[in-house]
Amino acid sequence: MVQILGVNFHELKLVKKALETFYALGPRTSERILAKHYIHPRAKMGSLAPKTVTALTAELSTMKIENDARKEVQDNIKRLRDMGTYRGKRHGQNLPVRGQRTRTQIWTARKLNKIERRG
Amino acid sequence: MSVPNCMRCLTRPSAVATAALRPFTVPVSVSLTAAGRVAAFSTTPAQQATPQKGSKTPAGRMDARIKRMANGHVRVGKRLHVGGKKGGTRPKAPLPGERKAYRKRIQLSNSNALPVKDLAELDGEHMLSEKNVAKVLSLPTAVIDQLRTVEAFKPTQTWGLFRDPSLLIRPETVDLMNRMQDSVANKQTLRLVIDGDKLTGKSILLLQALTQAFLKDWIVINIPEAQELTAACTEYAPIPGTEPVQYMQQVYILKLIQAIRKANEKVLSRLTTAYAHPELPQHIPVSSPILALANAAKEPDSAWTVFSALWKELSSNIRGRPPILFALDGLHHIMKISKYRNAAFDLIHSHDLALIKLFTDYLSGQASLPNGGAIIAATSRNNCPVSASLELALEQRLATQNGEEPPAKKPYFKGYDSRVEGAMKSAQVLRIKGVSKLETRSLMEYWAASGLLRTTVDEVAVSEKWMLGGNGVLGEMERASLLTMRL
Structure with missing residues (x-):
């Protein structure tokens, strides 16, 4: 097991995929992080040197990921609602925000559009 | 008219049908089941055998639900279970890297191929002399090990068909x-x-x-x-x-x-x-x-x-x-x-x-x-x-x-x-480029001596393979004559 930012990963997991498990860290960012630390794209967690693991953790701790990124989204929604905008109101009602029909097919909005949005 | 046996069971008639067909057979040891059937011999493993009715095991409970015909045959609910939790254990999955190792393995010898007699072993001078062109020579064992160490053999090459790895000397080799x-x-x-x-x-x-x-x-x-x-x-x-x-x-x-x-x-x-x-x-x-x-x-x-x-x-x-x-x-x-x-x-x-x-x-x-x-x-x-x-x-x-x-x-x-x-x-x-017909002939004679080519190596056969192989392209000739065999 290799620990990055407090999360344990299996030794056979690809480093790229492991980085992408963090919220708000996608394929483009993970590619750049790998290049910055001279890790080849097919590297597995088990092949990382301890100092690289430390460097990765240090790098990730300066980035806006996981709860910080979630907080940013929630703040944005909250700001919309506090301003009393239509978009803020629709978020509060768990309804589509951008003029979609509400007769059918609003599962995604029901799931995601909340004031305290999870992810 | 309905048949006494269901179509599924035709290959292995039931004990009842067997008894009806062969009335004079007397089983040595007779065990009567609840349905009154005789089970003298069965090839079904004990684990898969239908348990007795009313038993407490899950399979027994399922058996109670299975609808039995009057003649003792099962018409419904008798299906092959593939996967799932029921039945036997799954085969063990290969370990990480095992499949790749199998795919990339280098096999340099085939004990089913015939050893070729009078095959000289390569030495340092063989490949320098023009007179050895179109000869097939075998690799010395020590060099095989060294070549294997530097990964000179490739999995796509046909070393695994022959008894020993051997090489054809070409004019390009000598050059x-x-x-x-x-x-x-x-x-x-x-x-x-x-x-x-x-x-x-x-x-x-x-x-x-x-x-x-x-x-x-x-x-x-x-x-x-x-x-x-x-x-x-x-x-x-x-x-x-x-x-x-x-x-x-x-x-x-x-x-x-x-x-x-x-x-x-x-x-x-x-x-x-x-x-x-x-x-x-x-x-x-x-x-x-x-x-x-x-x-x-x-x-x-x-x-x-x-x-x-x-x-x-x-x-x-x-x-x-x-x-x-x-x-x-x-x-x-x-x-x-x-x-x-x-x-x-x-x-x-x-x-x-x-x-x-x-x-x-x-x-x-x-x-x-x-x-x-x-x-x-x-x-x-x-x-x-x-x-x-x-x-x-x-x-x-x-x-x-x-x-x-x-x-x-x-x-x-x-x-x-x-x-x-x-x-x-x-x-x-x-x-x-491709090899000449002389080299093709020498190579085909080696194949024939190894028991891999079962035709007479004459001018017609040599010309045929040479032409099938795109005017003597070695790999294509191998494809045309060795790799199409149904081994």
Whole structure:
């Protein structure tokens, strides 16, 4: 097991995929992080040197990921609602925000559009 | 009219039906079940056997739900269970890497093939003489081990069909071996690229060069697949203090050092170091054995330093140092921009990777081997990335060698690479084609003697296979005559 930012990963997991498990860290960012630390794209967690693991953790701790990124989204929604905008109101009602029909097919909005949005 | 047995059970009639058909059979031991059936013998394993009605096991409860016909046959609910939790255990999944190891295994012997009698064993002189052209000769066991260590055999080649690995001597073989011989005599570096169509035997010719080098006690360094170096599948790191920045591939180089050490042990054990190497992780005093220097590579981090020191020793201008053969297969892969990226997220050119830079420096003639030797690269035409500069350079070198006007660059094409042109500016090109009918005949006789070709080897058969193989393309002939067999 290799620990990055407090999360344990299996030794056979690809480093790229492991980085992408963090919220708000996608394929483009993970590619750049790998290049910055001279890790080849097919590297597995088990092949990382301890100092690289430390460097990765240090790098990730300066980035806006996981709860910080979630907080940013929630703040944005909250700001919309506090301003009393239509978009803020629709978020509060768990309804589509951008003029979609509400007769059918609003599962995604029901799931995601909340004031305290999870992810 | 309905049949007494259901269609599923026709192949194995029930005990009732058997009893009805053969009324005189008296079972030795009779056990009566609740349904009153006789079970004298069954091939069903105990685990899968239908449990008795009313038993407490899950299978027994299920059995109670199964609807039985009056004649004792099961019409519904009797289905083959594949997977799922019911039934036996699943077979064990292969361990990580096991499938790949099976796919990449090298089989060099087939005990079902006939041993070929009167097959001479290769020695250092066989491949130098014109009179051995079109002969098939077997590889000595010691050299087989060495070749295996440097990964000269490939899984796609047909070694696994024959009793022992053997090689066909071609005119190109004799030509190449004589050029290698001359390079040692003149203390020059042979810089050569083997090119040719698909399946014409480029990798085998490279293997013959490696064989000859081992037989002649050269030091052999082989990169069996150049794509492993540039496809971004092995560790890399910038080498400190290099400008422009070069990159080492620690893990690959550590493996390479170990292969060099193991394959060339006989030659290296005679040599001693001539320089002090203060940069090494462990102290190696001057005139200690070179094997000790090679053994200093234990960690990937120090691998490049050790390799540089080893190369400095081997390629130094000291009397008694043996010639070196540095071979590489899959030249196109190192004549392009690699898949690696630097910290600024720019792609790294293959020639910035230190090991490849070393190879191209010698291929271009920027550096030379003072004790003679050869830098040989083979192209691979099946797995061949586009490299316009390399293709052009190959055509230009060939035209120059034949005394023709070399073709010019396309004026408005932007895909040329000046570094590739520089690397290829003065290398020789050996283009190989199909074999002659004489060689085909010799090869087919070898196949027939191995018991793999069951036709008379006469002029008609030879011509047929030669033509089926695209005018003597070796791999195509193998496909046409060996690989289509239903073994």
